[in-house]
Amino acid sequence: MVTNHTEHRLAIVGAGVMGTNITTLAVGFGVPVVLVDLNEEVLSRARKTITQKLRHAQLMGALPQDRPQGELVTSLSMTDVADATTVIEAVVEIPEAKAKVLAEASALVRPGTTLISNTSCISVDEMAAWVERGDELVGVHFMNPSYMIKMVEVIRGSGTSDATMESVNGLLAALGREALVIKDSTGFVINRLLHPLINTAAMLVQEGVASVEVVDGLLEGCLGHSTGPLRTGDLIGLDNLVDSLNVLYERRHDESCRPCELLLSKVREGDLGRKTGRGFYDYGKVAT
Amino acid sequence: MTTDQASGLAPVAADEIAAALLGFLADRIKTEVAPDQDLFKSGLVSSMFAMQLVVYLEETYDIAIIGPELKLDNFRTVEAMTALVLRLRAAEDAA
Numbered sequence: 001m002v003t004n005h006t007e008h009r010l011a012i013v014g015a016g017v018m019g020t021n022i023t024t025l026a027v028g029f030g031v032p033v034v035l036v037d038l039n040e041e042v043l044s045r046a047r048k049t050i051t052q053k054l055r056h057a058q059l060m061g062a063l064p065q066d067r068p069q070g071e072l073v074t075s076l077s078m079t080d081v082a083d084a085t086t087v088i089e090a091v092v093e094i095p096e097a098k099a100k101v102l103a104e105a106s107a108l109v110r111p112g113t114t115l116i117s118n119t120s121c122i123s124v125d126e127m128a129a130w131v132e133r134g135d136e137l138v139g140v141h142f143m144n145p146s147y148m149i150k151m152v153e154v155i156r157g158s159g160t161s162d163a164t165m166e167s168v169n170g171l172l173a174a175l176g177r178e179a180l181v182i183k184d185s186t187g188f189v190i191n192r193l194l195h196p197l198i199n200t201a202a203m204l205v206q207e208g209v210a211s212v213e214v215v216d217g218l219l220e221g222c223l224g225h226s227t228g229p230l231r232t233g234d235l236i237g238l239d240n241l242v243d244s245l246n247v248l249y250e251r252r253h254d255e256s257c258r259p260c261e262l263l264l265s266k267v268r269e270g271d272l273g274r275k276t277g278r279g280f281y282d283y284g285k286v287a288t
Numbered sequence: 289m290t291t292d293q294a295s296g297l298a299p300v301a302a303d304e305i306a307a308a309l310l311g312f313l314a315d316r317i318k319t320e321v322a323p324d325q326d327l328f329k330s331g332l333v334s335s336m337f338a339m340q341l342v343v344y345l346e347e348t349y350d351i352a353i354i355g356p357e358l359k360l361d362n363f364r365t366v367e368a369m370t371a372l373v374l375r376l377r378a379a380e381d382a383a
Contacts, residue, residue: 056339
């Protein structure tokens with residue numbers, strides 16, 4: 001197991017909320033990163049966001065003091081993933097988008113390169129059909145903010161090899177993360193529990209049963225949640241949440257996962273949560 | 289060089305900084321806080337909000353909070369933040 005940070009070179013595809021989160025974590029732990037996105041404007045914003053997130057991580061004492069930061073390179077070209085020891089896919093939770101990125105990355109890297117999907121809901125076995133060597137694919141569900149929350153959910157697909165598991169465990173140790181491994185299942189453990197909870201919380205607000213603050217206040221005050229479900233939704237991004245709920249609903253036919261009208265209307269209005277400055281809560285200005 | 293000299297930053301008093309911070313906090317977290325109250329321990333503010341405090345102080349007082357000064361203890365209380373601003377502005381003037 002390679003736990004020394006200097007032995008890892010990461011390529012991260014997708015420079016959105018999670019791509020920048022994972023990049024911050026890796027760079028902060030001394031691992032070099034090539035961050036790939038199709039859009040220069042997105043990459044330009046990502047560089048600023050990562051700078052701010054690195055400051056946030058330092059402020060919170062979340063980074064090792066004894067390591068120089070890893071180098072960050074941003075790129076518009078997928079071919080730049082070719083030399084990575086691990087590729088992390090962090091694009092939107094839309095099957096076609098993930099399929100395209102995973103297939104391209106898999107064709108570019110050397111055999112033996114670990115492919116990680118930071119999937120929210122789409123199962124690892126479904127994604128394994130899209131790549132050249134399905135045994136090299138593993139799901140890692142990093143939390144947000146990735147540099148603050150030590151625990152990650154690791155999803156072992158039915159075809160994921162022992163070598164891939166060893167590799168991902170080494171990487172996560174180098175990044176100071178702790179992993180709990182589960183078997184494959186659409187939505188996994190966290191989002192099968194969390195996404196219907198957030199959707200139902202939004203439904204309660206929509207029905208006028210309680211305000212946003214009261215729903216979150218009850219979950220925080222009575223059940224000990226550190227962040228209420230609606231504030232968590234704002235952190236995830238309500239557009240991403242709706243995409244994930246759609247994946248869960250289409251595959252599991254669970255009515256509690258059909259995105260409720262209040263969520264859909266917020267997405268239509270562009271109130272996507274923290275990243276746009278407003279979702280269920282008003283954050284004053286765009287949070288980085 | 290002292291903070292009074294024209295070549296440096298315009299002087300700002302500790303009580304002005306504290307009053308502005310208390311106003312900022314009251315506006316953003318909808319709660320009145322005491323100058324010596326630990327904002328994080330009391331659960332009033334999240335770790336995400338801590339970064340907003342950093343940006344607010346940097347933009348309002350024209351300072352850069354970097355290196356060893358970028359630590360949570362400097363933001364725990366209004367008093368600690370006020371001291372940080374005065375310290376960094378004095379360092380800026382002395383430079």
